[in-house]
Amino acid sequence: GQNIDQPTEMTATEGAIVxxxxxxxxxxxxxxxxxxxxxxxxxxxxxxxxxxxLEEKGRxxxxxxxxxxxxxxxxxELQMKDSASYLxxxxxxxxxxxxxxxxxGTTLTVKP
Amino acid sequence: NAGVTQTPKFxxxxxxxxxxxxxxxxxxxxxMYWYRQDPGMGLKLIYxxxxxxxxxxxxxxxxxxxxxxxxxxxxxxxxxxxPSQTSVYFCASSLKRTGGNEQFFGPGTRLTVL
Numbered sequence: 001g002q003n004i005d006q007p008t009e010m011t012a013t014e015g016a017i018v019x020x021x022x023x024x025x026x027x028x029x030x031x032x033x034x035x036x037x038x039x040x041x042x043x044x045x046x047x048x049x050x051x052x053x054l055e056e057k058g059r060x061x062x063x064x065x066x067x068x069x070x071x072x073x074x075x076x077e078l079q080m081k082d083s084a085s086y087l088x089x090x091x092x093x094x095x096x097x098x099x100x101x102x103x104x105g106t107t108l109t110v111k112p
Numbered sequence: 113n114a115g116v117t118q119t120p121k122f123x124x125x126x127x128x129x130x131x132x133x134x135x136x137x138x139x140x141x142x143x144m145y146w147y148r149q150d151p152g153m154g155l156k157l158i159y160x161x162x163x164x165x166x167x168x169x170x171x172x173x174x175x176x177x178x179x180x181x182x183x184x185x186x187x188x189x190x191x192x193x194x195p196s197q198t199s200v201y202f203c204a205s206s207l208k209r210t211g212g213n214e215q216f217f218g219p220g221t222r223l224t225v226l
Contacts, residue, residue, distance in 0.1 A: 042219050
């Protein structure tokens with residue numbers, strides 16, 4: 001099985017940088033996803049890491065350390081629209097179904 | 113492409129009633145999933161399918177049933193609704209491939225059982 005931990009809530013200021021951490025203990029690992037979910041809406045894909053290191057995509061970056069069971073999502077130049085829940089999801093190893101186990105999400109509030 | 117569509121958007125059921133949540137995707141994805149999301153929580157996998165005619169249980173399948181007769185459609189059936197099934201239900205789909213096969217989600221169905 002999978003156990004995924006994320007902070008429940010974070011607050012940051014517009015224009016700042018925030019780092020959202022995710023730690024996981026899993027029986028297998030085949031990639032880690034980050035999704036963004038605005039209140040009352042569906043999750044949307046942000047990033048994917050399967051190898052150690054940093055993946056950068058515009059204002060968002062995601063880092064993975066497989067040996068430490070650790071990932072973070074880095075959001076730069078925060079905007080008010082970044083206020084949302086951020087879900088970390090780990091994909092099962094050796095699955096032919098692309099299944100992922102989701103953490104409970106981190107609710108980020110961006111203040112002016 | 114419409115992506116993943118779900119109906120209805122909202123529903124109120126009485127205890128013991130049954131209903132079917134509809135899910136359709138037009139991206140020709142092999143994999144489809146049903147999740148429930150309780151307030152302040154993450155997504156819990158109910159059932160999934162790797163292709164037409166093939167379904168399997170996820171983490172929380174009790175009280176639900178699914179079928180996959182076509183690539184496009186993956187309905188979720190609730191039999192004998194209970195208050196514990198009050199939740200938001202998301203359907204998702206993804207490509208069958210190695211690498212980052214991210215999931216695409218429908219808009220959700222908000223179900224209340226009274």
